[in-house]
Amino acid sequence: MVTRQGGSFELAEVELDEPRADEVLVRIVATGLCHTDLTMRSLLPAEMFPNVFGHEGAGVVESVGTDVEGIAVGDQVVLSFRSCRECGPCREGLVGYCDQTLLLNYMGMRADGSTTMHQDGSPVFGSFFGQSSLARHALAHADNCVVVDPDLDLTLAAPFGCGYQTGAGTVLNVLHPDADDSLVVYGVGAVGLASVAAAVAEGVGTVLAVDLVGARLAEATRLGATAVDASGLEPAEVVARVKELTGGGATYAVDTTAVPAVVKQAQQSLASRGTLVVLGLGPEEYQLDAIDLLQGGKRVLASVEGDSDPLVMVPRLLAMRAQGRFDLDALVTTYPFEKINDAVDDVLAGRVVKPVLVW
Known part of the structure; x- marks a missing residue:
């Protein structure tokens, strides 16, 4: 997590809530590092720290809330951004322009104002893009959880969720x-x-x-x-x-x-x-x-x-990849999570194209 505005990433123990009825608990296997993670740690106000970023997560579902349909324990998933799926833009298929975008993706908490994480009794901001996947586990939702082939290499699939x-x-x-x-x-x-x-x-x-x-x-x-x-x-x-x-x-x-x-x-x-x-x-x-x-x-x-709907675009791009028409595998350079700041330095210096953190 990042403990202060503009700070470096740090590994820390936090408490993550059990999934609510509309949430999905995902054990993260790999997370792409995106420039948005780096930019937002400086753009967010100082009072929104500590904060857990990460929005290109990929992992395995460990628990599913009672209201969630179409996702089962054991599924491999690629995580993406959240949308309400009910407002005018969402009904038109333009989920990136959801009326609730700021609340669901950037405000560091659930829609009801609660945070999903705590540390020593104090709230930790998260729910970044509805996931905060620079972590071992993340809470997501059906609208930003894309079930993918169980044989897919999640290290290579993680960047499909955003970049x-x-x-x-x-x-x-x-x-x-x-x-x-x-x-x-x-x-x-x-x-x-x-x-x-x-x-x-x-x-x-x-x-x-x-x-x-x-x-x-x-x-x-x-x-x-x-x-x-x-x-x-x-x-x-x-x-x-x-x-x-x-x-x-x-x-x-x-x-x-x-x-x-x-x-x-x-x-x-x-x-x-x-x-x-x-x-x-x-x-x-x-x-x-x-x-x-x-x-x-x-x-x-x-x-x-x-202008993508991740539930549509991620499968479309993965199908193109399988056909050999969207071959970006060579862009990925993997880092263990404890080397996250090395990954930040390398991508900012242009030494790598797509850092992916792996557990």
Whole structure:
């Protein structure tokens, strides 16, 4: 857990409640480490600590509440974000925009205000994305518990609960590109490479990957993209290179960096009436090129989890993986849980793409 705002991760003993009627107790096997875990430990207010993060958990069900259907003890599950499944957006299938998103995923407690964890009689905040899976056990719910094949390697499956479905969902659910289109992805960490893999699987005509890290660009090339190494290039040179490779500008762009200057480049790289989707979490503001935006009729929008319903998208992506059309296994580097801060250092330094913590 993280004991103070902006602090490091620490292993600690806490008391976890028994599952209530609508909850599922999962023994965690593996948890992907996502940049959202790292960002939120600094963004949440100081009074919301200590806090247990983790939202790419995968494990084995140990206990099921009496009201839960479709999940049984012994099932292997991939955990994802929560949604109420009852509000207007949820009924439309847009569960990432649930009216209760903040309460169910970020406020550190159940909907009734109770915390699922305690330490020495004091509350510990958690319920992060309805799971807090940087732990040996996590409490989840039917709406964020995806039952998967019992033979599936959960170490490789864990990132499908957030990062992979966000990147792939942005392509498959939001942009819908085809063979006549071009897509450029700025920042090819785990989320960006998932966008690349999905675009290649869909037969998109031109797929570009822009990054500073050679190892990430090599993975993008392996997946079928054309690499654009931005190291040593001025922003205008990056834009010019993308326009050259796409015949005047990309139909679509995806930014995962959350770096304002890079977001601006991504917008400028678009063809007229092109669309940019921003996915990164961090800065409060982006500065866009207003003349380029207005003269080109371009669109800039955001997406939550790639507009995915995890109960649909996770199985879809796992099926694509089984067919050899979504091969991100090589991105995973495993760490024992006690080495979590090493994993943080390595991913921030660009030494690894997708750290996964294992017990």
